[in-house]
Amino acid sequence: MSAAVADPVFKRILLKLSGEALMGELAYGTDPQRLVTVARQVAEAQGRGVEVAIVLGAGNIFRGISAAAEGMDRATADYMGMIAIVINALQLQDALEKQDVDTRVQSAIAVSEVAEPYIRRRAMRHLEKGRVVIFAAGTGNPFFTSDTAAALRAIEMHAEIILMAKNGVQGVYTADPARDPSARFIPEITHMEAIERRLKVMDSTALALCMENGMPLNVFNMDDETAIAKVISGERVGTLVRTAATEGEDGE
DSSP, X not given: OOGXXXXXXXXXXXXXXXXXXXXXXXXXXXXXXXXXXXXXXHHHHHHTTOEEEEEEOOTTTOOHHHHHHTTOOHHHHHHHHHHHHHHHHHHHHHHHHTTTOOEEEEESSXXXXXXXXXXXXXXXXXXXXXXXXXXESTTSSTTOOHHHHHHHHHHHTTOSEEEEEESSOOSEESSOTTTOTTOOEESEEEHHHHHHTTOSSSOHHHHHHHHHTTOOEEEEETTOTTHHHHHXXXXXXXXXXXXXXXXXXXXX
């Protein structure tokens, strides 16, 4: 049997989509074709019986840290970023529903006209009923990134793995490949190694949260339209970040 129709090895996943992953080749904003492509991949995974939760970033619209560097209060900038994530969530919800995927948006800040409030048990019930759940507005708190929101929601939802979609890179490298031509691809690494080497996987708070709770990450290139299907089939794609036996439970 081919991998495309193999039984999935995961029952529940959390997909972390950076805002940049939605830009495609654009300088900013959302590429409509990329949105359709993402929706199709999620629909395929859901059609194979995988429960899918999604956390979005907003780098395609607004980035709090860069705005803070220009003089804006960091908390204000971060709240603006949360609102931008809600915009991305509504765009993705629309794209998913056009693929006939039943979708709910839950927001960590109050926007009751367009999204449900984040309620953990309700979100889990949606997933159990086969609905895709998009978690918007990060954690609802300034000074915490959407990476931390992804780690937190994955742990709360009892997801088995976080799939981290990157824009234009295959996974984790020893350095930024766009700036350092000698940067080497890393197929597998532990959370602790990533923290100690300050690798750009996700922020250190999110990595520590994943490490403490044994939550693996699979970092992959969003340009590969088969990546999500391959990962849920158990194929090795991109970089696997997981907790070593000595960091979590005792090994054999």
